[in-house]
Each structure stands twice: as structure tokens, then as C-alpha cells.
Amino acid sequence: MTTTEIPLLDVQDLTVEFSTRNGTVAAVRKVNISVAKGETVAIVGESGSGKSVTSYAVMRILDRAGRIASGSIVFSGIGLQSAPESSMRELRGREISMIFQNPRAALNPIRTVGHQIEDVLIRHAQATSQTAKAKAIQMLRLVRINDPEARYHAYPFELSGGMCQRIVIAIALACQPRLLIADEPTTGLDVTTQKAVMDLVMELTRQRAMSTILITHDLGMAAQYCDRVVVMEKGVVVETATAREIFRSPQHPYTRKLMQATPRPGIAIRDLLPEDTETAASAPVRPPAPEASAPILSVRDLVKEYPRSGGAFAWPWRRAELLDQTVVRAVGGISFNVGAGESVGLVGESGCGKSTTSAMVMRLIDPTSGSITFEGQDIAGIPARSFATHPLRPRLQLVFQDPTDSLNPRFTAARAIADPLYRLGGITRADEARERVEALARDVGLPLDLLDRFPHQLSGGQKARVGIARAIALSPRLLILDEPTAALDVSVQAVVLNLLVDLKSALGMSYLFVSHDLHVVRLLCDRVIVMKGGRIVEEGNAETIMTVPRDAYTRELIAAAPHPPI
Amino acid sequence: MLARNEKATASPTTSTAARKNETLRHVRHVIVSNPATLLAFSLLVVILLAAILGPALVPYDPLETNPSRPLQSPSWSHWFGTDQLGRDVFSRVIAAARLDLAISVAAVAISFVLGSMLGSLAGYFGGWVDTVVGRLCDTIMAFPLFVLAMGIVAALGNTIENIVYATAIINLPFYARMACAEVSVRRDAGFVQAARLTGNTDWRILAMHIFPNALPPMMVQVSLNLGWAILNAAGLSFIGLGVRPPTPEWGIMVAEGANYIISGEWWLALFPGLALMIAVFTFNLLGDGLRDIVDPQRRT
Numbered sequence: 001m002t003t004t005e006i007p008l009l010d011v012q013d014l015t016v017e018f019s020t021r022n023g024t025v026a027a028v029r030k031v032n033i034s035v036a037k038g039e040t041v042a043i044v045g046e047s048g049s050g051k052s053v054t055s056y057a058v059m060r061i062l063d064r065a066g067r068i069a070s071g072s073i074v075f076s077g078i079g080l081q082s083a084p085e086s087s088m089r090e091l092r093g094r095e096i097s098m099i100f101q102n103p104r105a106a107l108n109p110i111r112t113v114g115h116q117i118e119d120v121l122i123r124h125a126q127a128t129s130q131t132a133k134a135k136a137i138q139m140l141r142l143v144r145i146n147d148p149e150a151r152y153h154a155y156p157f158e159l160s161g162g163m164c165q166r167i168v169i170a171i172a173l174a175c176q177p178r179l180l181i182a183d184e185p186t187t188g189l190d191v192t193t194q195k196a197v198m199d200l201v202m203e204l205t206r207q208r209a210m211s212t213i214l215i216t217h218d219l220g221m222a223a224q225y226c227d228r229v230v231v232m233e234k235g236v237v238v239e240t241a242t243a244r245e246i247f248r249s250p251q252h253p254y255t256r257k258l259m260q261a262t263p264r265p266g267i268a269i270r271d272l273l274p275e276d277t278e279t280a281a282s283a284p285v286r287p288p289a290p291e292a293s294a295p296i297l298s299v300r301d302l303v304k305e306y307p308r309s310g311g312a313f314a315w316p317w318r319r320a321e322l323l324d325q326t327v328v329r330a331v332g333g334i335s336f337n338v339g340a341g342e343s344v345g346l347v348g349e350s351g352c353g354k355s356t357t358s359a360m361v362m363r364l365i366d367p368t369s370g371s372i373t374f375e376g377q378d379i380a381g382i383p384a385r386s387f388a389t390h391p392l393r394p395r396l397q398l399v400f401q402d403p404t405d406s407l408n409p410r411f412t413a414a415r416a417i418a419d420p421l422y423r424l425g426g427i428t429r430a431d432e433a434r435e436r437v438e439a440l441a442r443d444v445g446l447p448l449d450l451l452d453r454f455p456h457q458l459s460g461g462q463k464a465r466v467g468i469a470r471a472i473a474l475s476p477r478l479l480i481l482d483e484p485t486a487a488l489d490v491s492v493q494a495v496v497l498n499l500l501v502d503l504k505s506a507l508g509m510s511y512l513f514v515s516h517d518l519h520v521v522r523l524l525c526d527r528v529i530v531m532k533g534g535r536i537v538e539e540g541n542a543e544t545i546m547t548v549p550r551d552a553y554t555r556e557l558i559a560a561a562p563h564p565p566i
Numbered sequence: 567m568l569a570r571n572e573k574a575t576a577s578p579t580t581s582t583a584a585r586k587n588e589t590l591r592h593v594r595h596v597i598v599s600n601p602a603t604l605l606a607f608s609l610l611v612v613i614l615l616a617a618i619l620g621p622a623l624v625p626y627d628p629l630e631t632n633p634s635r636p637l638q639s640p641s642w643s644h645w646f647g648t649d650q651l652g653r654d655v656f657s658r659v660i661a662a663a664r665l666d667l668a669i670s671v672a673a674v675a676i677s678f679v680l681g682s683m684l685g686s687l688a689g690y691f692g693g694w695v696d697t698v699v700g701r702l703c704d705t706i707m708a709f710p711l712f713v714l715a716m717g718i719v720a721a722l723g724n725t726i727e728n729i730v731y732a733t734a735i736i737n738l739p740f741y742a743r744m745a746c747a748e749v750s751v752r753r754d755a756g757f758v759q760a761a762r763l764t765g766n767t768d769w770r771i772l773a774m775h776i777f778p779n780a781l782p783p784m785m786v787q788v789s790l791n792l793g794w795a796i797l798n799a800a801g802l803s804f805i806g807l808g809v810r811p812p813t814p815e816w817g818i819m820v821a822e823g824a825n826y827i828i829s830g831e832w833w834l835a836l837f838p839g840l841a842l843m844i845a846v847f848t849f850n851l852l853g854d855g856l857r858d859i860v861d862p863q864r865r866t
Contacts, residue, residue: 362763364763385768388762388763388765388766388767388768389767393763394765398759398760400756400759401756405755405756406756406757406759406760407757407760408757408760408761408775409757409863410778410779419761419766423764423765423766423770424764454863456863467760470764473764474764
């Protein structure tokens, strides 16, 4: 891209401050970003880097505590930092529009999607109430919604996450804006959907010669779709370069660290960490799986069915009718083994039944049929409600996907870790529990002074460590990891994955690693099971599956993951 | 505030003292940071002092009649004037605080405990428990609540306990519904699943993990409800149910004083009415502050 022409958006020395209980905090400091006409710029950074705040400042939608302290934002000759609210309202949606992170939250749940597209068209006088419907349907067709005339009347809850994001894109592009800001547009979407959505956004914006700012934490995606990459750390731009340059010769140490932490083909798990990190080098990273030994977990023909509609109080003569209705098969008869000390990956997209499977194995929900043999005992028949006090409970534990949601907001970290010790560990004295909790905190690398904090006072990575400490408190034999790093930044993910490997070799556990990300699974697991639609489509050695996938779906999964050109 | 703080620092065990200190600091922060909360808490202290020490502090015996000085207007010797029997209105207004507060606190405590228990069970177990509790609440709510309270007091007998029970029953559905909603949104939360994995039984999960998280919004309800309960008790007394003369009680004093407004003796009804208003105002204002105190997320 040439830099001589006047940029469409020019952000100079932008500083954004937030007033908090402890005084003002600068979330963004002296940031310079310019976007030329037709250019696609990625702002890459981890949580807290200020990348979203920068874009909110451009849109002037900072919340009440935040304000633009200094600097200028010039959009095609207009100074946005001091523009009156009335002209900002004209610009938003008309000239600059935004795609938000969570499409479901961005859509009004009680209006049909067609009306929501019409709203923005009519607001900016791009259509009258007579022509709006036709234009809305045209937009739906543009974002490749099948059967747009019917979908026009759909409510957001009737559409999948990917479809909702397409609607949000349709709303954003309806008025032909000149600048599109996409704030993590594919977080929470499956890799194949992510690829489809990103391809669509890029195609539409290129067609219209629009400028795009893509805000993402994923370096691979930034490299694949953008001309230039701006790397932000803690509110400061640390590096700006073209996508090619930044991957070939990253200048700033933070960029290098980010790049290193991104899981990619052909590297070992230790490679994710910066070179100077000390690891338990003596421990073999991947002990050979003892193939011959009896499996610790053996699942046979496991099925979970949900009734399609559950009217608790139906008319008596309709009961039979309701029972007759077809059921939804979340898991349709799967069988697999996990050997002692083995790591098995369970991979698939949302709705494939992998979480249901792990919840059944974990005995949190009851299977419809099939057997789950754990340490030689069939536990499928024990009701989930009474398994909490079963002697096998301590030996079968889970690390949750969302570290925030899985910690009781009213329990301190120490109390959360101590809970299993009191309930199942036979510990009754407070000092005894404290001693054990501190030992566990040291195992997972959680600083001891954080133990008395509440979850909301901890960072994502710290919360993940608390969750892991709680799960290993009872020295389980099998630990199910339900996307334990999905909510974490890449550099934190790198540390947590390495922690899991160290813990496994130290404690001799087996892992069942549930994830949608094949690249992450490959790093941690010996064997991979790929699920689709409640069934296993492929199973085998992790390296083999990654390099020579047999099933078409597995190939699609591998291809859809963004590839950083490293 | 400061004195309590120092006491906490001086206690021997360091860890609990630090924790207590932290809590006190948080309470102080919540109270001081918002002027409305500060006002509410100051008024609460005044009302509580009146309720606890009032009868010992007032200048006259609230029940003592003085035939020589009936219906005197407010003066230095009788701040709020005297009533038709020569009783000191100021003494009676202060002395009434104890009874009115006792009725409302007892009623709210009963409806909070019973309502949140029923509601939590309904929200956690769902199914028929939910249906039964839900219909029970609907049945109570189907009556005009004040008329229902009148009916209960009239049927059970005209005593203070029955006012408490009647007020508790009409407030019960609010707690049950709120607890049900708050518990059911958390029933499948990650931390509940985690608690199940760490060996907590259903009852323990409900009591130790879910219910405490439902407390902050419930606290707002408790506070608002205290105001309603005072009004309700006063209303029942006003129409002649419940507290009987000569017991000092705000509702009854307003009712008796109302007869004299036309003849110009306004102070008989005005001052107990003002006391009632201030009490209700205080409890309505208190809600947000109470919620902030019980919510750990507000501690930063």
C-alpha cells in the first residue's frame, strides 16, 4: 500500500483514559494508526492491550468512564475526537460501521433480522419504507443467506452463530460505509464457520474498495487477511509493518513472543514458550503411551438422546403424542478407550457432541444407553445426582472451559481449591487444608499471595490455574480438559498447555482433551478422535491425522485453521 | 466507624483481623462513596437508636395522660404538642419506633427465610416443586394484598403476632419468585458443575454455592420490603385492625389524629405520619447500599 496519499482514517497520538475507583488509568497511550483507502489493517494484541478501546474511540462509543484525553482522530477530513454527537450519529453506520464480537448479543432478540437491516437503511435514508424490504433481502442474499425471503422473517434465536454473524455483516455493510471495523468477528465460531465468515467479509470489502480494521488476537488470521499489522501491548503500539514483513522479521520482542506462542504445524509444545523460560526439561515431554496396558477408561456404544420438546404439564391425551415425537441424538453410539497415562484428544465443532460425551464420562449427565468402564467398573448406571459422593468421584475430574464461569464468585481462590479437599479428601482441619492448598498452588504456579483473592480480582490465566489446582487436588487418574485454554490469550495458553504437560508427567494422569482446535490438540495428545454429528469419523495417531487425514471432514477442519506464514 | 476499625485491627489472629479490616473498609467505602447511601445509613442509625433507646430517652411516659393539658400545639416543653388526652406526641412517636420496626423486621425475616427457601427449591429442582411453589405464589398474588392481610388478621384475631404473620404471608411471593429466578439462572453455571465434581451434594450446592450468589438482589428486596412492611402494619392499625390504643404506634396515631385535622390540631397526625415517611424512605434508599456491601465483586 502506498503511504503518500491521504489516509482515510488517521489516528494521531491517541490517549484514552478511564476513571476508576483508584484514579484515572490510561487504557491507550499515544497510539498512531492510519488506514488508507481500500486497505485492510489488523490490530493484534492480547486482552488488555487496548485494541478494542482504540476502535471504540474511533466510533466514539466509549462507555461513560472513558474519555479521549488527547490526540486526534481524523476520518476523511473530519476530526472525530471533537465532533458533536449529532454528526457522529450520522457517521456511524453510514460511513463507519462495526461488526461486534458476539453476534447474538449485537442483534435485538425480539426483532426479525429483516427489520433490523431495514432499520439502519431507513435511519440513514438509504431506503424508504417501500423499498427497504427489497434492499434488506438483497443484503441477505449478498451475505449468502440461503432462502433470504424466508430468513427475512427469522428471529436471531432461530439462526446459528455463523448466520447471526452474517446478519451483523449485512447490517454493517447495508449503507455502503467507507470504513468497517471488525472487532474479533469470529470469536466463538467454529473454524470452518470462521473461515467462511472471514472470506465473506474480505470479499465484500474488497469489491467495494472499503477500508477495514480487523481487531483480533489471532496472528494467523491477521496475516492471512490483512495488508498491514499493528501489534499492540498494554495500550501502546509496539510494531507496525506489512503482514509479510512482520512474520518474516518481527522486530519487537512482544511480537516475537506472540508469534512463538501461536500453535502451528511442526513444532513441539515447549517451542511455544520464550527461549529463556525454565521448564522441567528432565521430564520426558511425551512419555510413550503404554499400549499394552488395560485402558483406564473404556466407552462402549455411548448414546445420549434429548426429547425434542418437554411439556411438563401437557394435556393427558397429548402425553403419548409428545413422547412419540422424535428425539435429538446428541451422541449416537460412540466407543473409544483411554489408556493409563495416555492423552487423547476429542476434536470437533460445536454441536458435534464432544461436550456431551465429556459430561457423560464425567458423570455430570446420565447417558441414554451404553457403558462407561472406568478402572474396571461400569459407572454409566450410577445416576449423576448421586455420583458426587461415589468413591470414584475423586479419581475422575474435569478442568472447565471458562475459568470465570467455573469459579464461585463468592469463594476466594484458596477456598475454591480447598473445596474438594474438605468434601472428598478427608481433610477437616483448616491449617491442614491451607498447607495442601499452598502446595497445589505451587504445583500450578499460582503465587501464594493471590490465594485470598476473589475470582474477579484474578486474571484469566490465574483463574485457569485455580481451576487446574482444584481439579488435581484429589490426584485424579483421569482428567478431562474441556477446552481449558479457549478463553485465554495465546501467550497464557502456551504457559497453561506446558503446565498441563508437566503436571501429567509429574502425577501420571490420563488426559481426555476436548477441543475444537486441532493444532492445540496435536501438541498435547498422542491420539486424536474426530467427532462430527455425534459420531466418530476418524481416530488415530495425532501426527498421522494432522499430516495425512483420511476423512474429508478432518481435512476440512485442518484446512480451515488460519495459517500464519511462519 | 473509625473506632470499630481500630478494634478490628487490634484483634489477635492476623489473618481474620485483616479480613475483617478489609470488610470494614469496604463497608465504609460503600457508605461514603454515595451520598444517598450515607444519608440512608445515618437515618437508619437514628431510627435504630430511637427503637432501642427511645423509651428510656423520651421526656414523658408515652402512656401518661394529663387531663390539664389536652391538644396543646408544639412548644418547648412538648416538641410535637400533646394529644386529646394530654399525652406527649413526641414521646409517643419515638416510643412507637420500636413496635413498628419490630413488626416489620419480624415479618420480613419470616417471609425472607420461608420465601427464599421455597423459591430456591423451586428454582433448583424445577419440575413439580416449581409448579407447586409457583401456583402458591400466584394464589397469594391473586388477592389484593392489603385486603388479604386484613382478612388474615380479621380471621386469626386482632393481635400483633397476627399482623406479623399477615405481613409475612403477603410478602412471601416476592421472595419466592426472586429466589427462584436467581437460583434457576445459576443452576447450570460452571461453578455449580464444578461443585458437583468436588463432591458437593445437591443440598450443599444449593445452600453453599448458589444461594449466597443470589443474595445481592435479595438484599435490595429485603430493604424495600421493610418499608412496605412498616406501611402495611401502620395501615392495618389505621383501619382498626392489629395494634390497639393506647399503645403508641404510628398508624394508629395517624388514624386518631386525622379526626382533629379539621379542627386545626394538625400536629397529632403530621408527626407520626412524618416518622412513617422517613422510615419508609430510609429503607427504600438503603437497598442499593446493602447490595453493594454483600456483593464481593464490588470490592476492588
